[in-house]
Amino acid sequence: MVRHNNQLPNNLTQLQNLVKRDPDSYKDEFRQQLAHFDTTLEIFQLNPTQYNKKLDEQAMFLAQVTQCYQNDMKTFPQKIVDILKTHNTILHNDMRMALCKCLILLRNKNFVSSFDLLELFFSLIKCQDKNLREYLKTHIITDIKNLNMKHKDMKLNSTLQNFIFTMLRDTNVKTAKLAVDILIELYHKNIWNDNKTVNIIADIGCFSKITKVMVASLKFFLSRDEEEKPNSDSEDEVDPRDTMISNKFNKKTRKREKMVDKVKKIAKKIKKRKEKAPVFNFSALHLINNAQGFAEKLFKQVESSNERFEVKLMTLDVISRLIGLHNLFLFNYYPFIARLLMPHQREVTRILQFAAQAAHELVPPEVIEPVIKAIANNFITERNSTDVMAVGLNAVREICTRCPLAITEDLLQDFVQYKTYKEKSVMMAARSLIQLYRQSMPKMLHKKDRGRPSEASLELKTKKYGEIDIKDYVPGSEVLLESEEIVEKKKVSKKTKNEIEDSEDEWVDVASSDEDIHISTDSEESDISDNEDEEEEKEDEETNADKEKQNLDKSVAAKKIVKTKQRKLTPEEIEAKIKTAREVAMGKIFTDEDFKRIEAAQLKKHVSGVKRKKVVVDEEEDSSELVKLSDIENIYKKRKHDKNARLETVLKGREEREKFGFKDRRKNVNCSKTNREKRKTKSYQMIKHKAKGKIKRSFKEKQIAFRNYLIKQKKMS
Template identity: 80%
Template sequence: MVRHNNQLPNNLTQLQNLIKRDPASYKEEFHQQLAHFETTLEIFNLNPTQYSKKLDEQAMFLAQVAQCYLNEMKLFPQKIVDVLKRHNTVLHNDMRLSLCKCLILLRNKNFITPFDLLELFFQLLKCQDKFLREFLKTHIITDIKNINMKHKDMKFNSTLQNFIFSMLRDSDTRSAKLSIDILIELYQKNIWNDHKTVNIIADIGCFSKVMKVMVASLKFFLGKDEEEKEASDSDDEIDPRDTMISNKFNKKTRKREKMVDKVKKIAKKMKKKKQKAPSFNFSALHLINNPQGFAEKLFKQLETSNDRFEVKLMTLDVISRLIGLHNLFLFNYYPFIARLLMPHQREVTRILQFAAQASHELVPPEVVEPVMKAIANNFITERNSTDVMAVGLNAVREICLRCPLAIGEDLLRDLVQYKNYKEKSVMMAARSLIQLYRQSMPELLHKKDRGRPTEASIEVKSKKYGEIEVKDHIPGSEVLLEKETIEPKKKNEKKHKKGNGSDSEEWIDVASSDSELEISTDSDDTDAADETDDESEEANDADNDNETEEKQNNDTLTSERKVLKAKRKANPEQEDKTKHAREIAMDTIFTDEDFKRIEAAQAKKHVKGLKRKSVVEEENEDGELVQLSAIENIHKKRKHDKSARLETVMKGREERDKFGYKDRRKNIHCSKTNREKRKTKNYQMVKHKAKGKVKRSFKDKQIAFRNYLVKQKKMR
């Protein structure tokens, strides 16, 4: 069949549509276009620097219809790959991008293997074409994500990771930087979040000669900024209910309808987030194979480098996190960081943060001593400002929180003397240090600073260096015994009340009340003395004989004796509690409710005997890293929360006239002027008057100003 006036060879879009509908009928036209492509390709190879629109259109046409003629198109992808490999650096930017798009189209139709295509694209990252590099980066990440969508292809991932491993060692800066960016993004998207990816970034990225690669790797181990997380969650802050309610009463417009649709999507997204199980993503520092060797290598690089100060800070931060997280030994780190601890040093609060992060219980106290001395001598002296002193005390507290033996008894007692300092910021910092050692090692404090004993402080035993406390029971689990005795007690109490009437109210069971924790009276002391050995009885008899000496000694009774008496009373009970807790742990399986009760009971032990929650508990939540705000926390005037601010606002309005627009009328019942009424009128009613207010041009202003100056001169 001969087609007269056939326009299909020139109209490739129409031909493409027809071929997809009926490939067999248009096979002749396809072969014709394939022959044209091969001829055009040969001509293009003679001068590859020029952009060929004809080759671009023919290549895209053949890629679109490739699935219709599988046998004829087997060699087509390889021809485009050869062109890109042979002329990748000299090709025109548009031509190179067009050929890459053709290959992506063929990859989606399985004409080319994913590894071959990604290998080619990694080589094309060396080209001096920023738009192409971003395009290829996006495709590489998307393609790897799609491959691992249903199940992870371990063989493909391993082969590609080894290839990227070699690309990171490449001397070309652009390809190395993009390779590390791709690895980091794949990890953050939970596609390649295994230990191999992390260790490739650690072993090659952090020690790369290319500065951009090294900085990107260090930032990866430091994690994302909080500001970025807040920006990503900004949509979730919108309350959909407000928009839905307001839409019921407001006038219906297209803009409002779009807003409602958007809010519905956000509400659906929020609902899915709540229903989804929480995912715990550990930091990359947990997955490093050899953290000790990695930290030593990083520190050695830091000592010999001439990098910018910001890069050195990032390296110090990564090393400190490694030491604190894995309990490493890197003794040279502490004298190095001690040299930087000066009040005038740039970013000194961050350096103090690194010193605290690098502290843990296994670090020998003499190793941390240079840091503690540097902070005490350079920060905590009265020749500095109060803010500097407060920051120094906060830094000491954060270091001692992780390494209690880092400070000696003499230095601790000297620092504690600032508890009565005239400035509140220094005073609060010193008191938080006292509160910390009350809970961990009260014997290092002066007797008057040890405070009132609590159940928790009685149970705590001060540990020596390297000592680990191993328990054969769950502390606080003895509270579960109350579960079995509560119901029978309630029944007995009800029966007792019914039988005795109002007289039963006089009898109150105080066996488990707070009075057991109070300091004992004289009668309690004598009871305790009767239960002790012969030596204590003789001591009490001697005290009774010398009444005058006893009166003097009562005035100087210290908190240490109170603690000892409380311990004497609590020891038998403590042994019983431990025994019960051990029995419960052996016999029962704890539920979530049981653990909640145990946690509540343990929390009560810290509170009993104290007036308020300690500063250390408020500011130092459980976590791996030291918060910079804990060191920079200067107690001047805390910010009010929303309820406190509203309370102060309402209090200020009490003796004040009603707020709002105030006009100049002396009598509120008299009418307003026309000028005042105009402000509340619809614009359509006053627009004819607004037209008269035309702004003067710059030239008119010049003339008016000149006339004014002339007039002023004449008047003189």
């Protein structure tokens, strides 16, 4: 059948739509376009450097309808692959991008395998086209993510991983950088988050001769796993319950109905998120197989490296985290760090942070001693500024937090003397060091600096190097036995109270027979009432006296209780508590509520025996293995403002503020004012003649004037 006036060959979009709806009816038109594509492709190969719009449109059309004519399109994907392989570097950027989009479309329809496309795209990375590289990187990550969406194909993943690992060793900068970026992105997306990926980045990426690859790998180990973020900021701003309640009373509009529907969807998402099991992501440093060997190789690289100072700092940061996390022994690291600890050194606070991160209890005191001495000699001296001294004391505190034996007793006493220093920043830093040793090793302090002893301080033991305090009981579990005894006492007291009430009720309901009823005369009733009044007065006096006595006894008892609470426990009593805790741990399985009680009891031990304010513990306190830079840079100091600084803050506060004083109500500033408004700005000498004529009227005169005004208004109307 011949179609006259057929416009479809010139309108590929319309033809594409019709072919997808009814492939059999438009098979001739499709074959005609396929023949046109082969002819155009032969012409294009004569001059592949030029962009051919016709070839672009025909290739995209055929890629869209490939699934409709699979037998005719068997060789089509290979033709495009051959063009890109043959002329990959000389193709026009737009032409290369168009052909890549065709291949991605065919990959989404499973006409091209993932591995073949990955191999081709890595060969295209060498082209000088930044947009193409970003586009291909996004596709590779998305494709691997989709492959692992429902289930993980371990064989395919292993093949793809091995190929990307070989690309990571490539000498081409762009290829190796793309490979490491893909691996890092897939790790953060929890697709390839196994130890194989992490160790390949550690062994190949961190020791690459290409600086960009090495920096990206080091940043990967320094970055913390991203926490799950909410889908949108509006979810946090909108409270579902408040919106639903307010909609009951407000006027119903379409806008409010849409808002309610949106809030219901958000509420469902929040509910699903709460019900979803938490995902625990570990840092990549935890997954390294040979942490000791990795740290030694990195340190050797730093010593012989000619890289920029920032790159060296990143390497030192990774080494310090490895040492602190895995309790490694790298004794040459501490003298190397000690040489950099000078107040004028660039990024010195970060270097102090690295020194603190590399400290742990298994480091011998004589090994870490050069770091402490360098800080003491270069920072904590009065020839430096107070800020430098405070930073040095803070760094010593962070090191001693992780390695209490790093400092000698004599040096600690020297640092403690700064507790009465004239500058607050140094004084607070020294006191924080004292507080640390009060809670860890109070015997290293003088008796006057140890503070009042508490139950927790009596339980502390001064450990030697390498000693581990292992307990065969759960500390604080004796509180569970005490709480059970209190509950039993309450039950017993409640039972006795109920029995007494029942007996009283029975006494009131005793028999009321006719023989027991006594009928008295009026005189007898009056005598009885008088006697009762006298007895009631005596009873009131007795009860008041008893109440005063009871209150006195209660106050005395309360004082005794306070004294017993403030009393210091003896070692025998502490030993008895430990014995009780051991018995409780042997005969009971602890619940979450039991552990909460134990935790509260352990906190009370720090203040028991001492009258102090209530201890407030932040449950969200970050107990991470890393040292916060803010803890070292934290300086307690109130900055002094000179006159210029204060004036600057004053002027800054006046910005975008309305002018104070008289407010002009005119809409147009340029229009004229009334005489009454002008009179407000005139001097009194100019208007005193008018003020004289203003005489105060009496109430009668005001009445007459108001009456005349009303009459006049009535006549006018």
